[in-house]
Amino acid sequence: MQLEAYLEERGRFIDGELVRLLPLGGAYPPEIRQAIHFAVFSGGKRLRPILMLATAEAIVGELPDGAVEAACAVECIHNYSLIHDDLPCMDDDELRRGRPTVWKKFGEAVAVLAGDALLTVAFQILALGATREIELSDRLLLCSQELAVASGTFGMVGGQAADIANEGKDIDVSVLDFIHKHKTGALIRCACRMGAILARADDGQLMVATRYGENLGMAFQIADDLLNVTGDEAKLGKSVGSDRQRGKNTFPKIHGVEKSRERAAQHADSAVDEAKRLSRPEVLIELARFVVERDY
Amino acid sequence: MQLEAYLEERGRFIDGELVRLLPLGGAYPPEIRQAIHFAVFSGGKRLRPILMLATAEAIVGELPDGAVEAACAVECIHNYSLIHDDLPCMDDDELRRGRPTVWKKFGEAVAVLAGDALLTVAFQILALGATREIELSDRLLLCSQELAVASGTFGMVGGQAADIANEGKDIDVSVLDFIHKHKTGALIRCACRMGAILARADDGQLMVATRYGENLGMAFQIADDLLNVTGDEAKLGKSVGSDRQRGKNTFPKIHGVEKSRERAAQHADSAVDEAKRLSRPEVLIELARFVVERDY
Numbered sequence: 001m002q003l004e005a006y007l008e009e010r011g012r013f014i015d016g017e018l019v020r021l022l023p024l025g026g027a028y029p030p031e032i033r034q035a036i037h038f039a040v041f042s043g044g045k046r047l048r049p050i051l052m053l054a055t056a057e058a059i060v061g062e063l064p065d066g067a068v069e070a071a072c073a074v075e076c077i078h079n080y081s082l083i084h085d086d087l088p089c090m091d092d093d094e095l096r097r098g099r100p101t102v103w104k105k106f107g108e109a110v111a112v113l114a115g116d117a118l119l120t121v122a123f124q125i126l127a128l129g130a131t132r133e134i135e136l137s138d139r140l141l142l143c144s145q146e147l148a149v150a151s152g153t154f155g156m157v158g159g160q161a162a163d164i165a166n167e168g169k170d171i172d173v174s175v176l177d178f179i180h181k182h183k184t185g186a187l188i189r190c191a192c193r194m195g196a197i198l199a200r201a202d203d204g205q206l207m208v209a210t211r212y213g214e215n216l217g218m219a220f221q222i223a224d225d226l227l228n229v230t231g232d233e234a235k236l237g238k239s240v241g242s243d244r245q246r247g248k249n250t251f252p253k254i255h256g257v258e259k260s261r262e263r264a265a266q267h268a269d270s271a272v273d274e275a276k277r278l279s280r281p282e283v284l285i286e287l288a289r290f291v292v293e294r295d296y
Numbered sequence: 297m298q299l300e301a302y303l304e305e306r307g308r309f310i311d312g313e314l315v316r317l318l319p320l321g322g323a324y325p326p327e328i329r330q331a332i333h334f335a336v337f338s339g340g341k342r343l344r345p346i347l348m349l350a351t352a353e354a355i356v357g358e359l360p361d362g363a364v365e366a367a368c369a370v371e372c373i374h375n376y377s378l379i380h381d382d383l384p385c386m387d388d389d390e391l392r393r394g395r396p397t398v399w400k401k402f403g404e405a406v407a408v409l410a411g412d413a414l415l416t417v418a419f420q421i422l423a424l425g426a427t428r429e430i431e432l433s434d435r436l437l438l439c440s441q442e443l444a445v446a447s448g449t450f451g452m453v454g455g456q457a458a459d460i461a462n463e464g465k466d467i468d469v470s471v472l473d474f475i476h477k478h479k480t481g482a483l484i485r486c487a488c489r490m491g492a493i494l495a496r497a498d499d500g501q502l503m504v505a506t507r508y509g510e511n512l513g514m515a516f517q518i519a520d521d522l523l524n525v526t527g528d529e530a531k532l533g534k535s536v537g538s539d540r541q542r543g544k545n546t547f548p549k550i551h552g553v554e555k556s557r558e559r560a561a562q563h564a565d566s567a568v569d570e571a572k573r574l575s576r577p578e579v580l581i582e583l584a585r586f587v588v589e590r591d592y
Contacts, residue, residue, distance in 0.1 A: 032449055033449070116376075116415065116453050123443070144440055
């Protein structure tokens with residue numbers, strides 16, 4: 001299969017569904033609407049929703065009911081977290097994907113509110129299947145809980161808080177591991193689990209999806225850290241070397257580039273091994289390889 | 297009945313349930329946990345969860361399954377909104393309920409993250425009933441959607457955005473009406489609707505709960521604006537006259553104190569009329585009167 005073409009096609013599909021599902025018309029005042037649109041449609045890879053759909057398909061061979069809404073919900077959470085992470089009181093970033101960040105373009109108040117709105121609308125979109133079919137409601141409510149746990153203090157917020165609290169400090173490996181697993185890993189793991197839940201996975205399949213997501217998340221984050229050291233600014237849309245400049249704790253900083261490459265490859269291999277336990281593993285295998293081989 | 301004693305008893309009940317349901321142990325780093333605890337347990341009236349439980353009881357005579365979780369979820373949303381509203385880039389408040397605001401005590405980054413965490417955990421708590429009983433899942437998913445809509449751009453976030461955008465400007469009555477209905481009204485209306493949904497209200501009862509909530513929300517907000525003009529600082533725990541000082545658009549500013557009192561009383565009366573259509577209206581009636589007669 002042609003992974004590039006697949007990613008592009010799925011990315012366009014997610015974009016279309018986000019246009020359909022996000023409340024971009026009518027919400028007042030217009031600044032919030034514009035800020036949400038600006039943030040969500042800025043050339044993201046749509047990795048998390050693509051992973052969710054691919055995990056569901058690896059188990060059940062088609063897109064199960066509720067999967068498209070769940071995929072868009074995860075992407076909303078991801079984008080809210082970028083908006084808030086960029087705020088002056090957090091990472092203080094002025095550029096993302098080669099454009100001004102939301103607070104830089106719309107002001108801090110609008111950025112806080114647009115992030116809040118995207119976080120909220122994720123749960124609104126996820127609940128769109130309410131009253132449609134009663135067993136679907138149960139699965140969607142489970143997904144809603146997965147998404148909340150992965151996004152809150154036990155997940156992304158906890159990871160971001162630990163990252164901020166330790167910026168510029170020398171930390172040991174276990175703290176870096178905590179930050180990676182929570183700040184990036186939790187939502188990627190959650191995307192795979194939600195895909196499995198909507199595909200009516202049995203306990204064994206759900207565990208496979210979980211471990212696949214955990215390994216892919218670690219591979220993704222280490223690769224991300226590496227790109228910040230060795231990547232091409234034009235392709236990345238952000239400054240190479242920025243992590244080091246601001247004293248960010250990254251995998252290459254603690255372990256060096258060579259060992260980081262090894263570890264990323266090991267996690268990708270483990271993800272591939274897990275994927276092979278499912279009945280249609282091809283796409284998940286290619287996605288695991290893509291995550292460590294990508295240059296953007 | 298003794299409303300004061302009822303409010304106190306219900307307030308303590310909600311506090312206990314929040315202690316049980318909020319993830320206050322274990323989440324790392326501790327600052328977020330402390331900030332959430334500091335914000336949530338600061339002597340709030342618990343009006344929204346009390347209204348939700350009372351609406352459910354007015355329909356079905358007891359606390360239905362899921363109602364306690366839903367009540368705590370609404371209170372989490374309310375508290376997240378206070379934390380973010382107080383931020384320097386928003387209302388820039390340093391005092392709330394006689395204590396420093398969360399950003400003032402814990403810093404802006406922790407305040408943004410603690411608000412995000414509380415917003416997220418609301419949906420986590422609401423989904424606790426997943427897999428318990430399949431028809432409950434359907435009602436909880438509906439509640440999840442109600443809560444998201446009331447909190448996002450079509451509700452609270454939209455209202456706060458409009459309020460911020462119009463601070464210091466002369467606005468007409470329709471904009472003030474929009475701000476009130478969305479910033480405060482939407483979540484109060486939502487609390488009543490969620491109570492009705494969990495009580496398995498029929499369409500007629502749901503409409504009554506909705507109109508009760510809308511009128512009570514307007515009465516509450518006008519009374520709040522009035523207290524900021526004529527209230528007692530010691531009882532309120534905040535500065536009287538602060539709205540006027542910063543050019544906030546309030547009901548008394550546009551209509552004057554006398555007309556504001558009339559309008560608040562009219563809305564409370566309308567809420568009472570609605571409550572009387574339910575089979576056990578007593579508590580809802582007293583709550584409507586309390587909202588306009590309170591001095592705190």
